[in-house]
Amino acid sequence: MSTHFVWHDDQLHVEQLTLSSVAERFGTPCYVYSSAAFRQHFLDYVLPLEGTRHLICYALKTNSNLAILNLLARLGAGFDIVSIGELERVLAAGGDPGRVVFSGVGKREDEMARALAVGIKCFNVESEAELERLNEVAGRLGQVAAISIRVNPDVDARTHPYISTGLKDNKFGIAIADAERVYQRAFALEHVNPVGIDCHIGSQLTELSPFLDALDRLLTLYDLLAEHGIHIEHLDLGGGLGVNYTGETPPAVADYIAALRQRIGDRDVELIFEPGRSIAANAGVLLTRIEYLKPGDAKNFAIVDAAMNDLIRPTLYQAWQNITRVDQHKTHDTKHWDIVGPVCESGDYLGKDRELAIAQGDLLAVHSAGAYGFVMASNYNTRSRPPEVMVVGDQMHLVREREPLASLWAGEALLPEAALTPQGNHAS
Ligand SMILES: Cc1ncc(COP(=O)(O)O)c(C=O)c1O
Numbered sequence: 001m002s003t004h005f006v007w008h009d010d011q012l013h014v015e016q017l018t019l020s021s022v023a024e025r026f027g028t029p030c031y032v033y034s035s036a037a038f039r040q041h042f043l044d045y046v047l048p049l050e051g052t053r054h055l056i057c058y059a060l061k062t063n064s065n066l067a068i069l070n071l072l073a074r075l076g077a078g079f080d081i082v083s084i085g086e087l088e089r090v091l092a093a094g095g096d097p098g099r100v101v102f103s104g105v106g107k108r109e110d111e112m113a114r115a116l117a118v119g120i121k122c123f124n125v126e127s128e129a130e131l132e133r134l135n136e137v138a139g140r141l142g143q144v145a146a147i148s149i150r151v152n153p154d155v156d157a158r159t160h161p162y163i164s165t166g167l168k169d170n171k172f173g174i175a176i177a178d179a180e181r182v183y184q185r186a187f188a189l190e191h192v193n194p195v196g197i198d199c200h201i202g203s204q205l206t207e208l209s210p211f212l213d214a215l216d217r218l219l220t221l222y223d224l225l226a227e228h229g230i231h232i233e234h235l236d237l238g239g240g241l242g243v244n245y246t247g248e249t250p251p252a253v254a255d256y257i258a259a260l261r262q263r264i265g266d267r268d269v270e271l272i273f274e275p276g277r278s279i280a281a282n283a284g285v286l287l288t289r290i291e292y293l294k295p296g297d298a299k300n301f302a303i304v305d306a307a308m309n310d311l312i313r314p315t316l317y318q319a320w321q322n323i324t325r326v327d328q329h330k331t332h333d334t335k336h337w338d339i340v341g342p343v344c345e346s347g348d349y350l351g352k353d354r355e356l357a358i359a360q361g362d363l364l365a366v367h368s369a370g371a372y373g374f375v376m377a378s379n380y381n382t383r384s385r386p387p388e389v390m391v392v393g394d395q396m397h398l399v400r401e402r403e404p405l406a407s408l409w410a411g412e413a414l415l416p417e418a419a420l421t422p423q424g425n426h427a428s
């Protein structure tokens with residue numbers, strides 16, 4: 001839990017406001033972020049890198065609200081993107097395209113062309129086929145694309161299998177054994193320029209050793225390429241540092257960076273990081289209100305107004321996020337509750353078997369919801385995605401409104417009358 005969400009007088013506060021006052025103004029469900037937490041978590045990376053050449057490329061996929069991107073851009077952030085949509089978001093938020101790195105295994109030609117047109121810093125190339133395509137696209141535009149090869153170092157990140165990316169059987173990156181050959185190929189191509197080595201081994205890592213194992217393999221490659229006259233300007237170490245959801249003790253950012261710096265020694269190289277979760281997760285909560293309590297013989301259910309469409313992590317990864325009542329004044333009997341939403345799926349839950357003293361109408365906070373929360377929300381069951389509110393000191397700012405219902409079917413079309421006649425219905 002971030003120090004920017006604190007208990008005070010039995011009320012959960014975000015910065016200088018009570019979360020109850022935010023819910024009162026904007027309703028529930030509602031994502032609430034702390035700008036001070038975003039700032040602090042970003043600076044946690046910057047400060048231990050003082051005296052080095054570095055760039056912190058915040059991974060947009062984690063939480064791409066424009067207000068957050070703008071805040072980070074003003075602090076000097078670069079951005080890690082994986083789609084043209086994310087690139088356009090960076091531009092809309094006033095980010096510098098010259099500080100953007102483009103990851104992802106499936107870059108389309110139009111995405112490459114747009115990224116070249118706006119002058120991104122680097123493409124993180126994930127396959128040989130992508131390298132050839134990028135060379136062609138850049139050639140057609142009369143440009144040279146700066147690239148890193150994303151190497152797959154085959155280390156076990158020891159995290160959830162769905163969010164582990166640096167093993168041989170993951171789809172990401174180019175096998176480290178093939179990397180030297182691919183760099184030679186890139187070097188020979190006219191319209192790509194290999195400037196970096198990139199890796200990202202997974203997310204929610206709570207131990208240092210997989211990062212260090214991966215770095216050792218990257219440094220071996222770096223030294224080998226140097227021997228062959230290929231000078232690498234930057235090492236991109238990806239994101240992945242975990243956070244405390246339920247008592248995990250990931251390394252502090254400063255210790256993580258100190259360990260990396262020690263390994264890198266006096267190699268003259270710019271360091272790029274692509275953190276997401278460690279900046280965003282504990283900078284946000286999801287507020288939800290209890291609609292009904294449904295105690296039973298086998299289970300007690302608290303039915304809340306947020307659902308799996310608002311926050312899918314619990315059901316998708318069996319992820320555990322702390323759930324607390326926002327106002328601790330009231331006293332009720334403590335019971336074990338499953339906190340479930342209104343969506344028609346048995347997997348629609350936010351937390352299971354939580355010991356809570358709650359009543360109908362109570363306001364709950366799902367903690368650590370700033371990362372992979374809103375961005376993974378959907379309109380399943382024709383539910384509007386929730387609003388997002390940014391708190392700055394004692395002010396609350398609506399940074400995305402609740403989706404108006406009619407926007408959920410905007411762009412859909414009825415079949416024309418002719419298609420509804422028996423003749424138009426060829427299937428019959
Ligand atoms: C290429 C890449 N970079 C950065 C990140 C951000 O990771 P995290 O949120 O774990 O810091 C991800 C997501 O795992 C990723 O796939």
Ligand SMILES: N[C@@H](CCCC[NH3+])C(=O)O
Nearest residue numbers: 163203204313317371372
């Ligand atoms: N969405 C995942 C993380 C994905 C990491 C992206 N490479 C989560 O919520 O934990």
